[in-house]
Amino acid sequence: MRIACIQINIAFGNPKENIRKVEEKIRKAAMLNAKIVVLPEMWNTGYDLTNLELTADVNGEETKNLLTRLAKELQIHIIGGSVSTKKNNHFYNTMYVVNNTGELIAEYDKAHLFKLMDEHLYLAAGSSKNIFTLNDIAMGGVICYDLRFPEWFRAHSLAGAKIIFVPAQWPATRVDHWKILLQARAIENQCFIVAVNRVGEDPNNSFNGNSMVIAPWGEVLWVGADEETIGLVDLNMDDVEEVRKKIPVFKDRRVDLY
Numbered sequence: 201m202r203i204a205c206i207q208i209n210i211a212f213g214n215p216k217e218n219i220r221k222v223e224e225k226i227r228k229a230a231m232l233n234a235k236i237v238v239l240p241e242m243w244n245t246g247y248d249l250t251n252l253e254l255t256a257d258v259n260g261e262e263t264k265n266l267l268t269r270l271a272k273e274l275q276i277h278i279i280g281g282s283v284s285t286k287k288n289n290h291f292y293n294t295m296y297v298v299n300n301t302g303e304l305i306a307e308y309d310k311a312h313l314f315k316l317m318d319e320h321l322y323l324a325a326g327s328s329k330n331i332f333t334l335n336d337i338a339m340g341g342v343i344c345y346d347l348r349f350p351e352w353f354r355a356h357s358l359a360g361a362k363i364i365f366v367p368a369q370w371p372a373t374r375v376d377h378w379k380i381l382l383q384a385r386a387i388e389n390q391c392f393i394v395a396v397n398r399v400g401e402d403p404n405n406s407f408n409g410n411s412m413v414i415a416p417w418g419e420v421l422w423v424g425a426d427e428e429t430i431g432l433v434d435l436n437m438d439d440v441e442e443v444r445k446k447i448p449v450f451k452d453r454r455v456d457l458y
């Protein structure tokens with residue numbers, strides 16, 4: 201199963217330009233024979249939180265229209281990273297997942313809001329897991345700061361996820377945490393982790409890519425350089441069962457203790 205990680209720069213507070221770029225990159229990934237494409241976090245507006253009233257996608261309609269149209273035309277599954285949305289008078293950081301027939305199969309609002317980037321001042325938090333099925337395989341999706349909560353990943357792997365997607369805008373200053381935590385989450389949950397960060401700068405932070413695809417045994421299959429790029433990785437899903445058989449972490453859990 202070929203996955204394409206779309207690591208891009210994001211124009212601050214400029215959904216029109218970001219939509220143009222995302223469409224171009226998804227088309228390119230489809231030409232490269234990807235079956236699943238993955239976008240970064242908040243790709244429509246970036247962290248231009250003070251202007252969300254003007255720029256957030258109302259009920260996600262623009263994003264859903266774009267992703268369903270492209271997924272159907274190109275017959276490709278799209279893990280839509282996340283976009284800023286306005287729903288019921290609240291703003292959210294929302295992931296949409298669309299399958300290759302153009303059907304919207306998941307919608308997830310980021311559960312853990314990141315205070316260091318002011319999310320708690322502007323956004324409302326989600327309260328549901330994000331599990332979906334593509335090609336008969338259960339998968340999960342969380343967003344950026346969610347990475348610091350191992351319980352949230354364990355909840356998704358216990359619900360069956362064999363791949364967990366992590367779109368992000370994770371600043372360069374803490375990229376060491378990003379890399380170590382992604383690898384740890386893959387090893388402890390014995391699943392694939394597909395994590396897509398951005399590059400470039402916004403008024404408050406600079407971002408240096410390091411998007412990663414990690415196997416269930418912890419091997420790093422791909423790392424994005426500090427530039428716009430499309431990372432292509434072929435995943436062998438049998439690796440998940442093989443690793444889970446070798447060290448049966450899920451069976452060995454002491455649920456009587458914790």
Ligand SMILES: NC(=O)CCC(=O)C(=O)O
Nearest residue numbers: 314344345369370371374
């Ligand atoms: N956009 C985010 O959630 C950033 C999370 C982050 O940078 C961290 O260190 O955690």
